[in-house]
Amino acid sequence: MKENLHEKHRQRTRERFLQNGLESFNDHQVLELMLFFSIPRCDTNETAHRLLNKYGSLSAVFDAGYSDFLKQNGVGTNTATLFSIIPELARRYMIDKSTGKRVFKTMDDITELLINHFIGQSEEYVELFMFDASMKLIAHTPIQKGDPNSTSLNPQIIAESVFEHNAVNFLLAHNHPSGSLEPSDFDLSVTREIYRAFLPMNKRLIDHIIVAGGECNLLLQKSLNIEKE
Template sequence: MDNPHAGHRKRLRERFIQNGLEHFQKHNILELLLFNTIPRQDTNELAHRLIDEFGSLSGVFDASIEQLMKVKGIGENSAVLIKLIPAIGKVYLDDKNTIGTILKTTSESGNFLLPKFIGETSELVYLLCLDNKNKVLGCPLICRGDIVSANFTPRRVVEAALKYGATSVILSHNHPRGFALPSNDDINTTEQLYETLRRVNIKLLDHIIVAGEDFVSLADSGFFYKKL
């Protein structure tokens, strides 16, 4: 028996091949994606159901596999495929930020760090390690959890900076459910870390907080009591 939805699927694929996702509605993007795991069923209704459930296309991609599988019509294969999209996007963008890049401005540093937090629903702390010419030596993950959790210690930051031979560093963490504004804990931890790193001749240049596609530099915003 012929697939009654084959014509629609073919037209949608041809639109993508010719023009990418330009002029695609959000549910059309999910439809096209779900063609790969649901070969015969009409995925239009399912795409609408997903967006209704999670509020937006980004909300669908940010949902966990368990949450996705609670939506009628979404099995494990479809849930995994949906979660692959932000994960691949993160790796793709991060891969373009190569070791050896020279970061001259706050904007360049923030844009270098943004991909590391794509699709993350928990707080992560990264340390951007630089040499004396602001060339990137590495950007290791310091911990999962906020900067006042038991997982984060100044010692771990110092050890990472020394491991990469950094002369200066930029601390960065995300606020996955809020705004890119520093809390009092963020500011206090930054000041303490500045002093700790200074004792081993490593300069803390900045602390960049990320929320979605936005980021805030504590140094540029005047939150440091010291001029870094």
């Protein structure tokens, strides 16, 4: 009887989502709905509340990571895997939606691309984006993981990718999971060095951009202005 009540509740919740989306759902109800797919028969309401109380917000739940999920009562490998997929899937979806065959005409277009690209990333890394002469995105690739200050960004690695893809314009971007948009002295100096190194090759560094907290900080002009002071 109790199992039958759970199934009816699940059916009502699914129908509510299909009719109205998630707008009318509280955060714990969103989690409860997601848990239906990894916990087939049990009441998931209590687990949803417990996860929200533990992590503090819906986004923090999904950002917790596989290993941390497994430490929580009521969470098995299916739930840990499902919740770990969600931020990666959201990022993949937003990147795909914002790129396609689109031409990036303005800096606002570019910053939107970068914010979507780094969404849900907890590890700091540097990404190289390459564009043709019309500013259509050709390709992008990570060129360094971890703190960019730990090792110098190698212009040769950048050049190999830029020439391999026959790019005319390229962009460097890295995230600050801490949420700070402030550049280090290294960020500014390496931006200046790479900009200069590629000028004789007729390859243009559009900018070097820090992404944090859904915002961007453009470093190229700052780095060149510092040199003039």
